[in-house]
Amino acid sequence: MSATNRIHHIDVLKGIAIFLVVFGHTIRQTESLVFIYSFHMPLFFIISGLFFNEKKFQNFGDVIIKKARTLLLPYVTFYVLGYLYWFFVEKNVRPGLDLPFYNPLVAFLYGSDIGEFKSVNGILWFLPALFAAESILYLLLQLNKRILIIIGLIFSLVVAAVLSYIKTLHLPFCLGASFVAVFFMGVGYYGKGLLTLDLAIKKRIIYFIISMVLFVVTFKVAQYNPGINVKYAGLQNPLLFVVTSxxxxxxxxxxxxxxxxxxLLEYFGRNTLYFIGFSEPIKRVVIYLSAKISPLSVEELRSSVPFSLGMVIVCFILMVPVIFIFNKYLFFAVGKRKKKIAV
Known part of the structure; x- marks a missing residue:
């Protein structure tokens, strides 16, 4: 399979994954929400593992420097922009968001919500959590023996399960989620063979059929394990969580x-970083305006699958100019070294 073909289906995969994230943050229909949360974050971590290459780094210090540029710098950029939007606009129009100016800044330093301190963008936790996870995975891979690495990956999942059981212990920079991430990134790292699957049309028909069957299985099993929140290592039943993941x-x-x-999916898949930075505030604006122009309340809109899908589609449309502006003019603010316009 050519490198070009590989880009096509992996970008489609990323596009589907980011759609699930935005839809999951929009919909409030219980069964759909439980289904999406049962696997959408592990999917992102597996994708990250598929492309993790420890040989790109000279040493652990090199990992920290490069990942700080590509993950922590976007975290700072997106949070600063989100904070300014919250301070000058949202805190003045949305009930419950009129917090002291320092409140979201504490959450920023902590890497997520903590107690009464609320983040201005709940999705941004993913970036520092992934930074920590990739750093940990690099150290594990330095063990060189596969059996030791696998033991380390399993131990990471056990730590996440313990944190899930404690429930009230929310570590800084969502380290609980990082332990979840390390395990699934390891799965992706050792599953690179997926990148070379035969994509002949007959095989693709078989893939589709198997996919639909597995989605049904996931949906059914997920209903027995509601309330998953990977952000805080909230796995509920860890065994069922692993199964649906x-x-x-x-x-x-x-x-x-x-x-x-x-x-279209490939385009969005190549630009998932910007969805992490901006889809949440854009989604809130879309929901707010939708409730203003329709006879339905916010809860009624978000409890409807068709209306939620419609709002998500609007969010994706509004993301296009954001993606264009950052790729053309503000690439440096998210750790990119050169202008790169996705087409």
Whole structure:
């Protein structure tokens, strides 16, 4: 399979994954919400693991420097912009957000919400958590023996399960989520063979059928394990969480491979970073305006699958100019070294 083909179906996969994230943060219909949360973050971590290459780094210090540029710098940029939007606009129009100016700054330094201190953008936790996870994974891979690395990955999941049991212990920079991430990134790292699956049309039809079956399995099992919140290592039943993480992630991968090419999804898949930075505030504006112009309340809109899908589509449309501006003019603010316009 050529490198070009590989880009097509992996970008489609990333596009589907970011759609699930935005839809999951929009919908309030219980069964759909439980289904999405049962696997959407492990899917992102597996994708990260597929492309993790420890040989790109000279040493651990090099990992810290490079990952700080590509993950922590965007975290700072997005948070500063989100804070300014919150301070000058949102805190004045949304009930419950009229907090002291320093409140979100504490959450920023902590890497997530902590007690009464609220983040201006709940999705941004993913960036520092991924920074920590990739740093930990690099150290594990230095053990060189696969059996030791696998033990380390399992131990990381056990730590996450313990934190899930404690519930009230929310570590800074969402380190609980980082321990979850390390395990699934390791799965992706050792599952690189997925990148070379046969994409012949007959195989893609089979992938689609298997994908649909696995989605049904994921949906059914997920209903027995509601309340998952990877952000705080809230796994509920860790065994069921692992099951739905694998079935849902594999189903999404096979669906992406079956689709193979879809330019619009590929475009969004190449620009998932900006969705982490801006989809949440844009989504809030879309929901607010939708409730103003429709006879339905916010809760009624968010409890409806069709209305939620419509609002998500609007969010994706509004993301296009954001993506263009950052790729063309503000690439340096998210750690990119040169202008790169995704097409």
């Amino acid at each position: 694998f079935t849902g992630s594999i189903a999404t991968m096979l669906l992406a491979f079956a689709v193979f090419k879809m330019p």
